[in-house]
Amino acid sequence: MSTTLDIVRIPVLNDNYVWLMREPQSGAVGVVDPAVAGPVLAEAAKRRWKITHILNTHHHGDHVGGNLEIKKATGCTIVGPRVDRARIPGIDIEVDDGDHYRFGEAEAEVFFVPGHTSGHIAYAFREQRALFCGDTLFALGCGKMFEGTPQQFWTSLSRLRALPDDMRVYCAHEYTQSNARFAVTIEADNRKLMERSAAIDAARSRSQATVPSLLGEEKATNPFLRCLEPAVVDSVNKYLGARVSDPVRVFAAIRDWKNRF
Numbered sequence: 001m002s003t004t005l006d007i008v009r010i011p012v013l014n015d016n017y018v019w020l021m022r023e024p025q026s027g028a029v030g031v032v033d034p035a036v037a038g039p040v041l042a043e044a045a046k047r048r049w050k051i052t053h054i055l056n057t058h059h060h061g062d063h064v065g066g067n068l069e070i071k072k073a074t075g076c077t078i079v080g081p082r083v084d085r086a087r088i089p090g091i092d093i094e095v096d097d098g099d100h101y102r103f104g105e106a107e108a109e110v111f112f113v114p115g116h117t118s119g120h121i122a123y124a125f126r127e128q129r130a131l132f133c134g135d136t137l138f139a140l141g142c143g144k145m146f147e148g149t150p151q152q153f154w155t156s157l158s159r160l161r162a163l164p165d166d167m168r169v170y171c172a173h174e175y176t177q178s179n180a181r182f183a184v185t186i187e188a189d190n191r192k193l194m195e196r197s198a199a200i201d202a203a204r205s206r207s208q209a210t211v212p213s214l215l216g217e218e219k220a221t222n223p224f225l226r227c228l229e230p231a232v233v234d235s236v237n238k239y240l241g242a243r244v245s246d247p248v249r250v251f252a253a254i255r256d257w258k259n260r261f
Contacts, residue, residue, distance in 0.1 A: 037069035067088070141179035150251055185235075
């Protein structure tokens with residue numbers, strides 16, 4: 001049965017986004033990565049939506065901090081990564097790579113995408129073209145590599161990159177402007193990137209959000225997805241002062257470069 005998702009962005013803390021979504025046919029209401037509970041419960045109450053689910057991508061406190069309070073208030077079901085079940089507060093249902101989780105009349109395909117953390121997952125609602133990727137993929141960036149390896153992270157990003165261009169990327173932070181400033185140092189001749197960077201600056205000057213983005217935009221402009229592009233490889237070689245072409249080594253260099261930027 002064809003259905004849609006009504007998705008609401010809730011800004012919390014300094015730069016986090018919590019995603020509140022409703023599947024209208026069943027009335028199921030999900031919260032993706034609630035950093036805190038108060039603003040989420042208030043937004044749901046304002047809309048008269050009853051929260052039925054929490055979907056967690058990984059264990060960091062700014063993604064699970066609101067789990068128990070929201071569960072206590074609503075009795076919702078908490079879904080999270082099986083690999084990280086011990087670090088997901090209140091988890092009820094464990095999911096893993098390749099699982100299909102039913103959310104009302106919608107269905108999420110689960111991707112195991114380690115790199116930022118060792119147990120990170122993403123939820124791809126293919127029919128609704130919605131990708132909830134936590135801190136694995138950002139608009140014009142990716143998460144820091146806290147627990148994974150460059151090989152793991154590049155494999156994870158490559159899997160997400162293979163999804164359709166019209167998939168919307170619902171990442172968890174407003175990092176886009178700083179990511180753009182870094183990206184243009186790598187691909188200054190990328191016209192689409194320069195145009196996007198200017199549009200981001202304009203949006204942020206008006207305090208407008210820059211996510212969700214389109215995955216097609218990310219493929220065309222995000223350096224972390226472009227580790228096979230000659231211009232990106234050339235920039236990395238200049239940064240390293242050495243000749244590398246393997247995408248894993250290119251990715252590792254870009255991640256290190258961004259950490260120091």
